[in-house]
Amino acid sequence: MFARTVTLIALLPLVQLGQVQGKPYGRPVSTSPRAADATGMHTAADAQGRYFGTFCDPASTYWTDAGFMALVDNKADVGQLTVSNSLKWDSTERSQNSFTYTNPDKLVAYAQEHGYLVRGHTLVWHNQLPSWVSSVAQSSVASVIENHISNVAGRYAGQLYAWDVVNEPFNEDGSWRTDPFYNALGDSYVTIALNAARAADPTAKLYINEYNVETPGRKSSALVALAKSLVSAGAPLHGIGFQCHFVLGQSPSTATLVSQFEQYTSLGLEVAITELDIRIQQPASSASLAQQQTEYQNVVAACKAVDLCVGVTAAGMSDKYTWVPGTFPGYGSPLMFDESFNKKPAYTGVVDGWDA
Numbered sequence: 001m002f003a004r005t006v007t008l009i010a011l012l013p014l015v016q017l018g019q020v021q022g023k024p025y026g027r028p029v030s031t032s033p034r035a036a037d038a039t040g041m042h043t044a045a046d047a048q049g050r051y052f053g054t055f056c057d058p059a060s061t062y063w064t065d066a067g068f069m070a071l072v073d074n075k076a077d078v079g080q081l082t083v084s085n086s087l088k089w090d091s092t093e094r095s096q097n098s099f100t101y102t103n104p105d106k107l108v109a110y111a112q113e114h115g116y117l118v119r120g121h122t123l124v125w126h127n128q129l130p131s132w133v134s135s136v137a138q139s140s141v142a143s144v145i146e147n148h149i150s151n152v153a154g155r156y157a158g159q160l161y162a163w164d165v166v167n168e169p170f171n172e173d174g175s176w177r178t179d180p181f182y183n184a185l186g187d188s189y190v191t192i193a194l195n196a197a198r199a200a201d202p203t204a205k206l207y208i209n210e211y212n213v214e215t216p217g218r219k220s221s222a223l224v225a226l227a228k229s230l231v232s233a234g235a236p237l238h239g240i241g242f243q244c245h246f247v248l249g250q251s252p253s254t255a256t257l258v259s260q261f262e263q264y265t266s267l268g269l270e271v272a273i274t275e276l277d278i279r280i281q282q283p284a285s286s287a288s289l290a291q292q293q294t295e296y297q298n299v300v301a302a303c304k305a306v307d308l309c310v311g312v313t314a315a316g317m318s319d320k321y322t323w324v325p326g327t328f329p330g331y332g333s334p335l336m337f338d339e340s341f342n343k344k345p346a347y348t349g350v351v352d353g354w355d356a
Contacts, residue, residue: 040076041336041347044354048304051117051311052350053080055275058106059091060084062321067341071317073114080117080161082274082313083107087120088128092152096132096144099151108159119274119313120160122167122209123149124193126179134180141184146196153200162205164241164274165197166190169226170210174218190226191235198236209241209274214252214260224263231267240264241274244299245315247331248280248288251295257302265308273303273312277334278346279324284333292333293345300353312350319344 045052054072062068072078085091086103093099111118124145136144153163169177169190176182181189190208197206208227213220223240230237242260246252252260261271278295280288303309316322320339325332336347 039351040074041350041354042079043076044351045311046079048354050303050309050354051079052077052354053082053117053119053311053313054078054317055084055313055315056081056107056110057084057086058103058110059086060321062318065321068318068321071337071341075114077317078114078116080119080311080313081107081111082119082121084121085128087152088122088125089133089148090128090130093148094130097147099155101155104156108156112159117161118156118159120153120156120163120204121274122164123152123197124165124181124189125167126177126181127168129180136180138184141181141189142192145181145189145192149193149196150200153197153204157201158203160201160204162207162239162272163197163201164209165193165206167209168211169208170219170222172212172219174222187226191230191233194230194236205238205270206236207239207241207272207274208237209243211243211245211275214242214244214246215256216260220260227264227267227269231269237269239270239272239310241272243275244273244277245275246278246295246299248278248292248295251278251299254298254302254305257299258305261302261306261309265306270308270310271306272310273299275315276312277315277322277324279328279331279334282330282332289333289345293349296336296346296349297353297356300350301356304354304356 042052056072057063072081083104086107091103092101108118133144149165169182171177176187185192194206197204208223210219210223213223227237227240264271276299278292278299280292300312303312314335316335318337318339318341319333319335320341322332322334324334336344336350338344
């Protein structure tokens with residue numbers, strides 16, 4: 001769905017995950033003397049006890065684009081990074097029990113240099129799986145999950161704020177996806193994965209991440225039921241990620257999002273917006289960009305309104321680098337900066353959402 005070179009530093013703990021007064025998440029420990037230069041998307045979030053971040057990955061072509069990376073370097077706008085693709089199974093364990101970490105190591109080192117939180121994405125997902133996973137005997141699937149998570153999450157233990165442990169477990173009708181994990185283990189694979197992640201990294205917050213659960217429906221109801229079951233059973237689940245990939249004119253209202261979030265926060269779970277973008281049918285007009293500003297503001301305001309909504313991550317920074325046109329032909333312009341890295345009205349929408 002989503003190579004600049006950095007000097008790799010020792011992978012030190014990135015965040016201190018104990019509760020910080022007034023903030024539901026571990027604050028980043030900055031190792032850089034450069035401070036945020038002005039009020040921006042992250043500084044506005046931070047003033048409300050939250051973070052604002054973006055997808056970023058050294059495997060992507062933008063890593064060598066100085067103009068784009070200047071956006072990511074700006075601490076006024078960014079306080080958190082999610083590894084877009086390089087922590088997915090087909091990147092880390094393409095061959096069984098042979099692990100590769102070159103790009104995640106670069107990203108974590110970069111984040112440490114900037115004092116950014118890091119979100120790991122993702123440990124167990126039906127997509128971007130190497131073919132060997134589907135060939136594993138069903139009796140071995142649990143041990144394969146545990147071994148994968150032990151290695152990948154264990155490598156970054158104490159360095160990541162959170163992990164998307166299980167990604168997109170449900171179909172649109174609320175049924176379980178029939179992937180190698182569910183086929184072998186039923187819904188118990190979720191608990192197996194969460195327990196393995198907790199053993200590998202006792203300090204990280206552990207999430208289930210899903211899309212199209214931002215409004216009521218069968219998929220949303222299935223996820224709520226799963227969360228309730230896991231909490232009741234004492235499973236190490238700490239949060240729910242709402243991906244929030246929206247189409248202009250169809251974004252949920254602030255009130256709807258708040259209601260959806262509170263189904264989980266009432267269980268004691270935190271929530272986060274994890275992959276926000278709002279795509280526009282092309283060509284974008286001044287009117288559609290103004291509407292996009294309003295919709296960004298409404299989404300961010302929903303996070304601000306819920307105490308246990310810890311932050312917002314966008315699925316990128318600039319319209320120059322976005323997954324949208326390749327997946328949704330005829331749509332684009334989903335992010336906060338245009339293709340020339342200029343601020344769009346959506347940028348103001350994010351800042352105003354935190355200030356609303």
